[in-house]
Amino acid sequence: EAGVTQFPSHSVIEKGQTVTLRCDPISGHDNLYWYRRVMGKEIKFLLHFVKESKQDESGMPNNRFLAERTGGTYSTLKVQPAELEDSGVYFCASSHPLPGSNTEAFFGQGTRLTVV
Amino acid sequence: AQKVTQAQTEISVVEKEDVTLDCVYETRDTTYYLFWYKQPPSGELVFLIRRNSFDEQNEISGRYSWNFQKSTSSFNFTITASQVVDSAVYFCALSEAEFTGGGNKLTFGTGTQLKVEL
Numbered sequence: 745e746a747g748v749t750q751f752p753s754h755s756v757i758e759k760g761q762t763v764t765l766r767c768d769p770i771s772g773h774d775n776l777y778w779y780r781r782v783m784g785k786e787i788k789f790l791l792h793f794v795k796e797s798k799q800d801e802s803g804m805p806n807n808r809f810l811a812e813r814t815g816g817t818y819s820t821l822k823v824q825p826a827e828l829e830d831s832g833v834y835f836c837a838s839s840h841p842l843p844g845s846n847t848e849a850f851f852g853q854g855t856r857l858t859v860v
Numbered sequence: 861a862q863k864v865t866q867a868q869t870e871i872s873v874v875e876k877e878d879v880t881l882d883c884v885y886e887t888r889d890t891t892y893y894l895f896w897y898k899q900p901p902s903g904e905l906v907f908l909i910r911r912n913s914f915d916e917q918n919e920i921s922g923r924y925s926w927n928f929q930k931s932t933s934s935f936n937f938t939i940t941a942s943q944v945v946d947s948a949v950y951f952c953a954l955s956e957a958e959f960t961g962g963g964n965k966l967t968f969g970t971g972t973q974l975k976v977e978l
Contacts, residue, residue, distance in 0.1 A: 747904075777965070786864070787905075787951060787968040800965060835905065839964070849964065851897070851905035 746770070748852035750836050756858045762824040765855045769818070769838030776819050777839075777849060778811060782832040790834075793819060794841070805830075826859045833857070862887045864954050866969035873942050873976055881937045881972045883952030889913075894928065894935045895953040895966065905951065911935065942976045949973050 749768045757763050769776045778790040790809070791801040795816035804811070808827070813819040823830050833856050837849040863886040873879045885894065896908040909919065911928050919926045923940045939946055949971045955964040 753903075775964075779966070779968075784970070786970045787953075787966075789965050789967070792965060833903075837905075848895070848907045848910055849966065850907065853902060853904040856903075 748836055748838050748850050750834075750852035750855050752855060753853065754856045754858075756860060757826055759828055759859055760825045762822065763826055763857060765821045765823075765834050765836075765857070767819045767821070767836030767852060769836070770840075770850055772840065773838035773850075774816070774841040775839040775849070776813060777837040778819070778821055779835040779837065780832050781835065781854075782829075787835065790821075823857075826857075828859050831857055831859045862889075862892075862954050862956070862967040864952050864967055864969035866950075866952055866972050868972045869970070870973040870975070873974070875944060875976055875978055876941050878938060878940050879942050879974065879976075881939075881950050881952075881974065883935045883937065883969060885933050885935065885952070885954045887954060887956070889956045891956070893955045893964065895955070896926070896935075896937050897951045897953060899949040899951065899971070901948070908937075939974075942974075944976050944978060947974055947976045 751766045755763050774795050776793040779787050781787040789803040792799045793813045796813050810822045833854040835851050835854045837851045839849040865884045892913045894911045897905040899905050916928050925938045927936045951971045952969045953966040955966050
């Protein structure tokens with residue numbers, strides 16, 4: 745079974761440019777999450793999809809970030825325009841829906857974004 | 861608000877030594893979950909354990925063991941007889957128990973870089 749895959753693994757862009765990160769969750773996982781780790785700091789929650797709906801987007805830093813999950817399969821996270829402070833590792837995770845419980849989330853390898 | 865503190869930024873040990881990674885958490889929830897994840901050099905976060913707040917029994921899995929103490933809000937992780945392959949960043953995380961939708965939002969600590977040398 746394929747795990748959570750993220751593309752690209754690395755991206756270097758100039759300030760002001762646009763970048764789109766992609767996440768393919770494990771097949772059948774309705775829950776999809778985006779997290780970000782800025783250098784040396786904790787991994788912070790960005791948002792949570794249940795299928796194609798945004799369940800919680802309280803962690804999105806500002807309106808330069810746009811996440812979508814059309815059709816409830818893969819998800820994209822677009823940063824436009826990118827700023828220096830957006831640099832970090834962006835993780836995607838997915839989990840199986842199991843109401844009344846709390847299942848483990850499986851993470852991808854992350855996308856390292858560097859804004860110069 | 862939830863918070864997870866991993867005070868140890870980096871630990872270096874010699875192979876075969878035992879090592880304990882500390883994790884202290886804060887939450888107002890009475891029901892919650894605690895996790896440990898491992899991030900090897902390849903980058904992905906690998907799930908190690910999930911612990912329900914009602915279950916304070918310690919757990920052992922091979923060379924790994926976890927000590928959950930509600931009284932001190934700690935969930936420490938011990939590796940016995942460490943090996944070079946244990947070198948990685950280890951993250952402790954906390955989530956509230958969610959009873960609808962089955963999802964969870966993790967609050968992570970800053971991670972502890974473990975280096976195991978020969």
